[in-house]
Amino acid sequence: MFLSVIIPTYNRYDLLRKCLDNLEPDFQTIDAKSYEIIVSDDSKINEETEKLKKEYPFVSFVAGPQKGPASNRNNGAKYAKGDWLVFIDDDCLPDQDLLLSYFKEINKGIYQGIEGYINADRLQERFDEISPLNLTGGCFWSCNIAVDKEVFTKLNGFDEGFPFAALEDTDFYERLKTVANTTFLASAKVIHPWRKVTNWVSYKKWVGSHQYAIKKANIPKNLKYRIKRLNLFIGLVFKHGKELIKYRFKGFYYYLEVLYYNFLMIFC
Template sequence: MTQKQTFFSIVIPTYNRPERLATCLGAIAHLNYPRDRFEVIVVDDGSDTPMEPVVAPFRQQLDITLITQSNAGPATARNKGVAKAKGEFLVFTDDDCTPDPDWLKALADHFTTAPDSLIGGLAINALPDNLFSTASQLLIDYLYDYYNTDPNQATFFASNNFALAKETFHQLGGFDTTFPLAAGEDREWCDRWLHNGYQMIYAPQAKVYHSHHLTLKRFWRQHFNYGRGAFHFHQLRAKRNLDKMKVEPFSFYLDLLTYPFSKPSKQPSLLLAILFCLSQVANVAGFFWERSTQTTTAKRQLSQTACD
């Protein structure tokens, strides 16, 4: 008897990127995986224009559901998508990613031997001619090299390419919706996953191509928001572990700044290194901005409580 294929629910949050979403869905429509063994759930996070015209052409090719919500961030959007999921396993990606044809097959192969694990795939920069997009993806590559040295004991995956059992997702409470931005919620999820004793496995065979077009302004804003998310993450982790807030050691940052010189790229290594420096300045600025904002808010609430 032929073994039944794994049933996946692919969850895609989207916001104001109809062209990217169409490209993403087009790639999913060409996956080398049985059509009756996966579904696609698109969650429109309050886009300015309706996404139904983007989704409609794919309804004859895919089992696809479109959900709309008021803008609340990708964490909330993913949780809402999971609430409608019928699959045994959940797969998360973003609207600016195009999966490799063997994406689901590679994930399914890992679940046959590790069904209780969080499986993270590889994201490849699809815009090598864009300096800022290249630098941004190279930063993620560094994090993967740093945190996932042993593929069977990985500790960090970005939410644009990972998969897990739906039952475990519900048991752990889903993504933390106190993260309003696309910054830090995936890191917090991985930390919570490990805190509860589950395994993370890095599977670079499960590939997506990431087309995140960036300018200097967008690059700064992206990493400023990462800093904001990092503060919130460290705050939550410290509370969970009943410990002081901790950040990475100095060697982490030293190795990060020299990383562009160790990797081949179409872009000049020196320019990439300068952008790495800029990303860390933006990250620190966002970190302390978020800390200041939360401190001010807490003081205001305490003052209002005292007056009451």
């Protein structure tokens, strides 16, 4: 059995280096002959790209399609030689037993989809910090998952219709559960640092992906839908309000951003 580790990236070379350092054969406890690493790079080829190729000769670098993260992951999968695909994001720090944990679980022959453990590097300090934590499963965030390649191909991979890095993994998980057995593997660990949201573009992108998901599911935007969105909005006001107070109003503008876009979604 052979693993193909796929890392989509876009202009985050320093973060990518840290990720690759933790995937080096000398760091990972799995036999080096049991896996390959494919970096699908959506950046334009430059000096930094060439440096990386020399620094990490054990990595295969391929040009990305420059059509978004879903497309970039699918692109990496096209080059995979492995029986299983392990998706890791470029800003994650894999544990040294990550690949060995996946390898052992896969060899049991029970599951076709596995989600790994995702924790942050510290406690959250601000409301406007985000990290896709997955401590108990049920998320299937694409920054740490393993999927049987045959099943992945059958599902046509991630839906490239999602315009941004949001909900494409949730959509894939829903489709995967209809054809495969899935599980959560706590021993397959990565660290995902907190990232501070610096502008309003981030949540706006999430809304764009959310709208696509609604359209894909053929959810009618009738009165019932709008009442549901209104109740959700009211719930967020209080839920996030408590969190904002907890963090002493650090990230107040992001709080306003979240409420603003969720309010618009009542009518859009």
